[in-house]
Amino acid sequence: MTGTTDADSPVPRTPPPIIAVDAMGGDNAPREIVRGAVMAVRDLGLRVLLVGRRTEIAAMLAEEGALRDIPVVHAEDDIAMHEGALASWRRPRSSAAVACRLIRRGDAHALVSAGSTGGIVATSTVRLRTQPGVLRPALAVTLPTEPVPTIMVDAGANADAKPEMLVQFAHLGCAYSQTAFGVERPRVGVLNIGSEPGKGNKLVRRASEMLAALAEGSETMDFRGNIEGHDLFRGKVDVVVTDGHSGNVALKTIEGTAAFTLNAVKEALTSSTMAKAGAMLQRGALRKLRERFDSETYGGAALLGLNGTVVIAHGDSHPEGVAHACQLAHDLSGGRIGEQIRRRVPHRSPHWLHRRTEDR
Amino acid sequence: MTGTTDADSPVPRTPPPIIAVDAMGGDNAPREIVRGAVMAVRDLGLRVLLVGRRTEIAAMLAEEGALRDIPVVHAEDDIAMHEGALASWRRPRSSAAVACRLIRRGDAHALVSAGSTGGIVATSTVRLRTQPGVLRPALAVTLPTEPVPTIMVDAGANADAKPEMLVQFAHLGCAYSQTAFGVERPRVGVLNIGSEPGKGNKLVRRASEMLAALAEGSETMDFRGNIEGHDLFRGKVDVVVTDGHSGNVALKTIEGTAAFTLNAVKEALTSSTMAKAGAMLQRGALRKLRERFDSETYGGAALLGLNGTVVIAHGDSHPEGVAHACQLAHDLSGGRIGEQIRRRVPHRSPHWLHRRTEDR
Numbered sequence: 133m134t135g136t137t138d139a140d141s142p143v144p145r146t147p148p149p150i151i152a153v154d155a156m157g158g159d160n161a162p163r164e165i166v167r168g169a170v171m172a173v174r175d176l177g178l179r180v181l182l183v184g185r186r187t188e189i190a191a192m193l194a195e196e197g198a199l200r201d202i203p204v205v206h207a208e209d210d211i212a213m214h215e216g217a218l219a220s221w222r223r224p225r226s227s228a229a230v231a232c233r234l235i236r237r238g239d240a241h242a243l244v245s246a247g248s249t250g251g252i253v254a255t256s257t258v259r260l261r262t263q264p265g266v267l268r269p270a271l272a273v274t275l276p277t278e279p280v281p282t283i284m285v286d287a288g289a290n291a292d293a294k295p296e297m298l299v300q301f302a303h304l305g306c307a308y309s310q311t312a313f314g315v316e317r318p319r320v321g322v323l324n325i326g327s328e329p330g331k332g333n334k335l336v337r338r339a340s341e342m343l344a345a346l347a348e349g350s351e352t353m354d355f356r357g358n359i360e361g362h363d364l365f366r367g368k369v370d371v372v373v374t375d376g377h378s379g380n381v382a383l384k385t386i387e388g389t390a391a392f393t394l395n396a397v398k399e400a401l402t403s404s405t406m407a408k409a410g411a412m413l414q415r416g417a418l419r420k421l422r423e424r425f426d427s428e429t430y431g432g433a434a435l436l437g438l439n440g441t442v443v444i445a446h447g448d449s450h451p452e453g454v455a456h457a458c459q460l461a462h463d464l465s466g467g468r469i470g471e472q473i474r475r476r477v478p479h480r481s482p483h484w485l486h487r488r489t490e491d492r
Numbered sequence: 493m494t495g496t497t498d499a500d501s502p503v504p505r506t507p508p509p510i511i512a513v514d515a516m517g518g519d520n521a522p523r524e525i526v527r528g529a530v531m532a533v534r535d536l537g538l539r540v541l542l543v544g545r546r547t548e549i550a551a552m553l554a555e556e557g558a559l560r561d562i563p564v565v566h567a568e569d570d571i572a573m574h575e576g577a578l579a580s581w582r583r584p585r586s587s588a589a590v591a592c593r594l595i596r597r598g599d600a601h602a603l604v605s606a607g608s609t610g611g612i613v614a615t616s617t618v619r620l621r622t623q624p625g626v627l628r629p630a631l632a633v634t635l636p637t638e639p640v641p642t643i644m645v646d647a648g649a650n651a652d653a654k655p656e657m658l659v660q661f662a663h664l665g666c667a668y669s670q671t672a673f674g675v676e677r678p679r680v681g682v683l684n685i686g687s688e689p690g691k692g693n694k695l696v697r698r699a700s701e702m703l704a705a706l707a708e709g710s711e712t713m714d715f716r717g718n719i720e721g722h723d724l725f726r727g728k729v730d731v732v733v734t735d736g737h738s739g740n741v742a743l744k745t746i747e748g749t750a751a752f753t754l755n756a757v758k759e760a761l762t763s764s765t766m767a768k769a770g771a772m773l774q775r776g777a778l779r780k781l782r783e784r785f786d787s788e789t790y791g792g793a794a795l796l797g798l799n800g801t802v803v804i805a806h807g808d809s810h811p812e813g814v815a816h817a818c819q820l821a822h823d824l825s826g827g828r829i830g831e832q833i834r835r836r837v838p839h840r841s842p843h844w845l846h847r848r849t850e851d852r
């Protein structure tokens with residue numbers, strides 16, 4: 133990585149980043165993951181390598197006729213889908229741990245895994261470490277708003293958060309919005325239970341105060357105060373800040389509600405003969421809609437704030453989801469999100485945030 | 493109210509409860525509220541009275557030809573939609589406050605209001621007071637699961653909750669489930685970010701421990717551990733326990749996601765000529781679905797744990813929503829949910845819960 137600024141060049145002139153794909157993570161690993169990697173190389177033109185049990189993966193690559201296109205790095209162990217944070221210590225030779233080692237050495241720039249979220253968050257946090265000044269890495273997901281997606285952060289990495297962390301999540305989300313969608317001065321909102329200032333629990337009230345003070349006159353952040361759950365899809369802000377508990381509840385509630393609604397639509401559309409006739413005409417349109425929800429919302433959650441890009445794909449990812457996650461990892465790593473975060477997050481101590489608020 | 497048990501008779505033999513409807517609360521007050529009250533009396537056969545500015549309301553009742561069917565109790569003041577908790581002190585003569593006075597005197601049994609949630613929660617908490625042993629009243633909403641609706645509590649009354657409160661929310665929700673849906677031993681789940689025990693933030697981890705200890709061998713509660721956001725519509729539990737912050741985020745996220753999905757469906761269905769032809773056949777089915785979501789999920793939130801039944805209807809309620817809220821108030825009050833809560837919540841001190849957990 134060179135040290136040139138990239139504010140005006142989202143597509144860098146340096147060689148494209150290398151994506152290390154964890155072949156062993158996910159409900160459909162390794163076969164569907166390998167297929168996704170092949171798709172990322174052939175259809176999207178990305179640079180990818182696979183990490184996992186070499187012979188098994190090589191055989192699958194051979195089946196796809198892609199043995200020469202994708203290097204394989206051997207890892208003898210893997211993290212099971214039910215394993216959580218402890219796996220990071222218990223499995224130093226897991227495919228995810230080996231991929232992190234490649235990133236630390238500079239042999240790869242990003243990790244894509246469909247493995248257990250808890251396991252991948254812990255493994256990559258321990259092995260890649262947080263960037264200078266970053267208190268905790270946070271999971272960022274995108275919601276399918278128009279014209280640009282809204283980023284929600286944290287979507288589940290930190291169940292117990294502090295106000296200082298929420299302030300940093302805003303920085304991390306802004307860096308994502310600028311890198312992936314070119315938004316120079318992202319609008320930031322705090323997920324709350326009412327829109328007026330002073331609403332909500334202690335955590336969000338304090339975080340809102342700090343963000344309001346920080347963003348006053350800022351050229352890199354436009355703080356818009358509180359937003360509510362029903363605003364998530366209205367594109368009112370570019371970055372939604374929340375603790376990992378509420379964020380994860382919101383994300384999974386979106387997933388559950390969308391599935392429930394689409395099923396109810398399907399039932400409603402086939403409830404009478406007339407409607408049934410109509411439904412036949414439209415099956416394609418509904419399928420497209422479901423795909424849009426699946427891929428845009430759940431294609432991949434980015435773990436932000438580490439020394440290296442990490443994208444966690446949905447556990448039951450199919451090849452399309454894996455390829456989509458690779459594209460996201462490519463965009464974030466190639467757009468040098470790490471530099472964006474370094475510029476936004478103060479390096480030394482987060483306590484200057486307090487001082488700044490109180491000095492005013 | 494007589495002292496007979498009502499476990500086997502959800503429809504009591506005592507006279508049906510009187511519902512005091514806050515005519516001045518809500519975006520469409522007073523006209524749509526008055527119409528809703530008329531609908532509750534004519535179509536649902538409920539006993540209703542209206543509280544608000546007498547001459548204005550009487551004129552509207554006269555227009556509907558219902559002047560003799562619904563008594564009007566005068567209240568000179570009202571709580572504006574933007575007013576929050578402070579309104580409970582600031583407006584002792586608001587329609588909501590007058591309705592609470594009727595309940596305390598025994599002249600009414602339940603309050604229905606489409607006013608500002610913060611204002612109504614505060615007013616009714618101050619004026620009706622909590623039942624013996626209840627730490628905080630909590631908002632309960634129902635989700636349209638089959639065969640019986642799932643109750644989520646707290647949906648926003650307590651932004652900062654403690655583990656002891658979450659335990660009580662479980663009791664309140666169980667009382668609701670038994671009273672409204674006849675579930676004798678409701679299944680209870682804690683809304684969390686993972687399904688395994690030990691997941692989540694400190695609050696839910698501690699509450700889960702306490703609930704597990706409490707429910708062991710219980711004949712009135714079946715504790716099922718953690719549930720996640722995508723399980724809300726799967727009918728896995730009868731009662732979902734959560735703090736008011738996460739609960740409100742979940743509720744409003746459901747609202748936002750359902751609206752977004754239904755709009756996207758509409759667009760998808762009209763995106764091609766073929767699909768457009770199909771959509772014409774189905775407009776009715778989609779409208780029915782939207783109504784189901786609106787009325788079942790947002791018809792009314794019950795504020796549980798006070799000396800009197802309180803149902804808060806959606807702020808933009810139309811007559812159907814008001815009538816639906818009156819029906820809910822009738823069912824809860826007539827089924828004597830207060831007695832159910834008294835039986836489930838320990839009267840003295842909540843600290844026995846700690847002792848019980850530690851004694852084990």
